[in-house]
Amino acid sequence: MADALAPLRHWEVAIWILVVAALTFGNHLSPAFLTADNLGNLAANLSEIALMALTSTMVIIAGEIDLSIASALGMCSCLLGLLWSYGVPMPLCVLAAVAAGALAGAGNGLLVTWLGLPSLAVTIGTLALDRGLAFALLGDSAVADFPTFYTNLGFGAVPGTTIPNPMVLFAVLAVLTIVVLHATPFGRALYAIGANPVAARFSGLPVARYKFLLFVLSGAMSGLAAIVYTFRFSSARGDNALGFELPVIAAVLLGGVSIFGGKGSVIGVIAAIFLVGVLQNALALVDVSNDILTVVTGLALIASVLGPNLAARAESRLHRYRRAAGAGEEQPQRENGR
Amino acid sequence: MSVTLEMRRGGFLTAVARAREVGLFAVLAALVLATTMIDPRFLGAQGIKDILEDVTVTALLCIGETIVLLMRQVDLSVSSVLGITAYATGTIFAVHPGAPIALVMLVGAAIGAALGALNAALVAFGGVPSLVATLGTLYVFRGAEFAWVKGGQINATSLPKDFLALATSGIGPVPYVALIVLALIALAGYGLRHYPGGREYYAVGSNEEAARLAGIDVPRRLTLGFLSCGAFAGLAGVLFTARFGTVDATAGTGMELHVIAACVVGGVAITGGVGSVEGAAIGALLLAVISNALVSLRVPVFWEQTIEGALLLVAISLDLVISRRTLALMRSDRAHG
Numbered sequence: 006m007a008d009a010l011a012p013l014r015h016w017e018v019a020i021w022i023l024v025v026a027a028l029t030f031g032n033h034l035s036p037a038f039l040t041a042d043n044l045g046n047l048a049a050n051l052s053e054i055a056l057m058a059l060t061s062t063m064v065i066i067a068g069e070i071d072l073s074i075a076s077a078l079g080m081c082s083c084l085l086g087l088l089w090s091y092g093v094p095m096p097l098c099v100l101a102a103v104a105a106g107a108l109a110g111a112g113n114g115l116l117v118t119w120l121g122l123p124s125l126a127v128t129i130g131t132l133a134l135d136r137g138l139a140f141a142l143l144g145d146s147a148v149a150d151f152p153t154f155y156t157n158l159g160f161g162a163v164p165g166t167t168i169p170n171p172m173v174l175f176a177v178l179a180v181l182t183i184v185v186l187h188a189t190p191f192g193r194a195l196y197a198i199g200a201n202p203v204a205a206r207f208s209g210l211p212v213a214r215y216k217f218l219l220f221v222l223s224g225a226m227s228g229l230a231a232i233v234y235t236f237r238f239s240s241a242r243g244d245n246a247l248g249f250e251l252p253v254i255a256a257v258l259l260g261g262v263s264i265f266g267g268k269g270s271v272i273g274v275i276a277a278i279f280l281v282g283v284l285q286n287a288l289a290l291v292d293v294s295n296d297i298l299t300v301v302t303g304l305a306l307i308a309s310v311l312g313p314n315l316a317a318r319a320e321s322r323l324h325r326y327r328r329a330a331g332a333g334e335e336q337p338q339r340e341n342g343r
Numbered sequence: 344m345s346v347t348l349e350m351r352r353g354g355f356l357t358a359v360a361r362a363r364e365v366g367l368f369a370v371l372a373a374l375v376l377a378t379t380m381i382d383p384r385f386l387g388a389q390g391i392k393d394i395l396e397d398v399t400v401t402a403l404l405c406i407g408e409t410i411v412l413l414m415r416q417v418d419l420s421v422s423s424v425l426g427i428t429a430y431a432t433g434t435i436f437a438v439h440p441g442a443p444i445a446l447v448m449l450v451g452a453a454i455g456a457a458l459g460a461l462n463a464a465l466v467a468f469g470g471v472p473s474l475v476a477t478l479g480t481l482y483v484f485r486g487a488e489f490a491w492v493k494g495g496q497i498n499a500t501s502l503p504k505d506f507l508a509l510a511t512s513g514i515g516p517v518p519y520v521a522l523i524v525l526a527l528i529a530l531a532g533y534g535l536r537h538y539p540g541g542r543e544y545y546a547v548g549s550n551e552e553a554a555r556l557a558g559i560d561v562p563r564r565l566t567l568g569f570l571s572c573g574a575f576a577g578l579a580g581v582l583f584t585a586r587f588g589t590v591d592a593t594a595g596t597g598m599e600l601h602v603i604a605a606c607v608v609g610g611v612a613i614t615g616g617v618g619s620v621e622g623a624a625i626g627a628l629l630l631a632v633i634s635n636a637l638v639s640l641r642v643p644v645f646w647e648q649t650i651e652g653a654l655l656l657v658a659i660s661l662d663l664v665i666s667r668r669t670l671a672l673m674r675s676d677r678a679h680g
């Protein structure tokens with residue numbers, strides 16, 4: 006078992022080393038990089054993707070996927086704006102946004118657990134559906150006249166520092182996710198479910214209920230991210246966070262979570278989010294266009310799976326070679342992939 | 344006895360699959376009829392031409408995506424492949440205005456196949472799950488295109504008139520590009536149905552282990568599947584340029600999920616082994632008809648996505664009900680037959 010997790014641990018260590026390397030690289034590129042202002046700015050831009058990556062990590066570890074997160078964000082943002090423009094008190098608007106997200110998630114969860122439909126297909130459907138609803142709520146218009154108190158919450162920083170407020174929210178939720186995922190029966194059950202749902206069910210785990218709960222959480226997180234996004238940009242629009250789903254999934258996978266479920270950790274995902282963010286920011290400071298970063302992100306994503314696979318293959322070949330030289334026994338092959 | 348049972352079962356399954364396509368066609372016909380009653384111009388020459396122009400590129404992408412989905416894999420990079428060949432087409436014509444159109448199409452398909460080969464290598468030989476591999480190449484291809492194109496743009500004025508005519512003129516209201524795609528759908532559909540190689544895609548997607556044990560060379564099938572998907576996406580890029588005339592580095596961005604949605608609406612199962620190219624094409628046609636019908640009916644265009652999403656959910660739910668009922672019937676067949 007310890008051996009099976011070895012490449013994964015390596016990847017998590019490797020990606021944190023990469024983050025440090027990227028920070029050093031950034032410092033080399035520009036003296037403006039390692040300043041409190043710039044790092045705060047860097048972190049603020051990651052807010053929504055980082056938040057949604059937390060729940061997506063759990064969903065993917067449990068062997069499912071939610072592609073509707075960004076569309077749900079758009080829908081919740083529009084609902085927030087619409088209710089506010091109707092004069093609903095802001096605390097209620099905020100609550101409604103999270104509730105709407107949770108409701109959208111519950112819809113996904115029902116289709117996946119109750120009907121037994123594949124989550125990839127279901128959430129491609131709700132990706133279109135939720136985005137459509139977002140535009141249906143606000144049309145082509147935008148709501149922008151949010152009270153300064155709230156926009157300051159989204160845009161501002163912790164007093165006396167440059168740590169953006171949303172990052173405090175993220176830190177709290179990240180710690181919570183780590184605890185839940187790694188230290189509670191629910192979290193451990195998610196790994197078991199992702200590794201083998203049938204075995205998990207036969208061991209008495211409430212697979213359907215847990216998966217349903219995961220989709221609700223994922224939706225609620227989109228609602229929360231919608232609030233952050235809306236206040237940060239002081240704008241509720243139908244196209245808010247358009248196309249954010251793939252960067253989130255990419256960050257989760259880059260962080261070492263297996264797309265087949267059962268493997269991965271929040272620590273690795275957080276590293277992946279910051280790795281992408283740091284590179285993006287550092288390259289932007291020296292006017293290197295985003296294209297290179299896009300290529301690097303894609304390559305890193307592929308390497309995160311290909312690397313351990315090739316290593317495992319080389320290792321097993323070496324084993325076999327040694328065995329052949331010795332006892333001549335068959336060595337079972339282990340691979341991370343299909 | 345057992346032979347007749349097999350035949351009955353096989354016949355039944357085919358009938359169900361056919362019923363799925365017939366059902367889809369019925370929805371399509373009803374929608375067209377209803378819209379035409381409200382707006383007679385919908386089924387006029389211009390209306391048909393608009394729909395067909397809209398659907399060709401998506402339908403072409405659907406052919407390749409279907410082949411990949413049949414194997415229980417997915418290709419998210421098609422939109423980025425399309426982007427690259429769309430711009431490459433413009434560049435070729437800018438440098439060689441007299442280049443033969445058929446040759447440019449072949450070049451587009453070849454570039455696409457080369458990019459597909461990268462996906463194939465990662466999936467079939469690197470053991471990278473296709474969702475991860477093609478999400479990676481989606482970024483790599485698009486990033487590479489941005490780096491190549493920078494802020495550049497292809498304009499219709501730099502394209503040969505004959506090339507643009509592929510999309511704007513045709514036989515009656517049917518543009519030439521639609522005829523090309525239709526021929527390819529028929530060809531791919533026939534191949535998947537009647538050639539051993541085509542059946543192997545279904546076998547790999549139904550049960551990869553069983554397929555391997557039955558002597559099917561799975562890596563070879565995966566390779567050919569991703570290669571063809573890339574080639575179709577490459578050709579789609581060429582037709583994209585013919586259709587729109589104006590192309591920049593963002594061409595086709597975000598189309599990947601729309602293409603998968605069209606396939607799924609058309610009855611291709613995301614869990615592999617079920618579906619057809621024709622079904623996927625009808626799915627794409629249905630989505631295009633809906634989007635055009637909304638314009639005709641003066642419904643705000645943003646409802647399109649809501650309907651597309653809802654339709655997809657209804658389609659997969661119905662598929663599930665049908666397949667469960669089929670299974671139950673087969674069981675009772677076995678018990679009483």
